[in-house]
Amino acid sequence: MKFLLPALWVLLALPQIALCDEAVWREYVDRQRHLAPAGDYPYMRCFEEAAREQRLPLTLLLAVARGESNFDPTARSKANALGVMQILWPDTAKHLGVDTKARLFEPCTNIHAGARYLREMLDRYDGNLHRALAAYNYGPGRIGLTGGIPKGAQWYSGYIHRHLRFVLNGSGSGRQTLLVFDRPYRAEAFVLAVERRVEGIALDWRRTSSGDFEVAFVYQGAKQRRETESRLRRAGLLFSL
Numbered sequence: 279m280k281f282l283l284p285a286l287w288v289l290l291a292l293p294q295i296a297l298c299d300e301a302v303w304r305e306y307v308d309r310q311r312h313l314a315p316a317g318d319y320p321y322m323r324c325f326e327e328a329a330r331e332q333r334l335p336l337t338l339l340l341a342v343a344r345g346e347s348n349f350d351p352t353a354r355s356k357a358n359a360l361g362v363m364q365i366l367w368p369d370t371a372k373h374l375g376v377d378t379k380a381r382l383f384e385p386c387t388n389i390h391a392g393a394r395y396l397r398e399m400l401d402r403y404d405g406n407l408h409r410a411l412a413a414y415n416y417g418p419g420r421i422g423l424t425g426g427i428p429k430g431a432q433w434y435s436g437y438i439h440r441h442l443r444f445v446l447n448g449s450g451s452g453r454q455t456l457l458v459f460d461r462p463y464r465a466e467a468f469v470l471a472v473e474r475r476v477e478g479i480a481l482d483w484r485r486t487s488s489g490d491f492e493v494a495f496v497y498q499g500a501k502q503r504r505e506t507e508s509r510l511r512r513a514g515l516l517f518s519l
Contacts, residue, residue, distance in 0.1 A: 363392025
């Protein structure tokens, strides 16, 4: 059995938040928006239809779904955001034409609603994807057309961009959970700290169906898994019983 060293919790005190900016998303829009996703994902037909109808890049829609729920149609947040795209019930859902909570648990209904909302945000912010994503998470009433963006909303933009990289590049054939956190900023602090200490490690973190945040390393085959575990041990972050 393998365990992370308790001393690793010290790393979580590091005040690191990976903020995103408009330039990162402009590069995606200019160079990558037409690229196909690496691999298949659940409910692909629904995602393809919604992306086409709302004139959205398919990879963007997949990245939002991966970050919001990891494609879980039963996902439910503490704020009562529901389904694949985590649509807030009741206000946002009814605004988007979803009149019952039960319908939000229908994958295609939820995906189409999320795509409509993202298109609405993009139109509101004149195509500025960074602000549109911030508003998708924080609500348009809290994100201005110009001026500063709250750090939490900037963080969300960066969080989705990280998931976008996995959608574009693939996430490996296997994954091994390292830790599960109750807050996203703790998961991210852990990821950033480990990435700085362990060269070449591929980490992924995402929301679970229970609303927690799982951090795992991803790998291609048993050999790469053993190599990653060896790197973690050499860094003093993993031991076995």
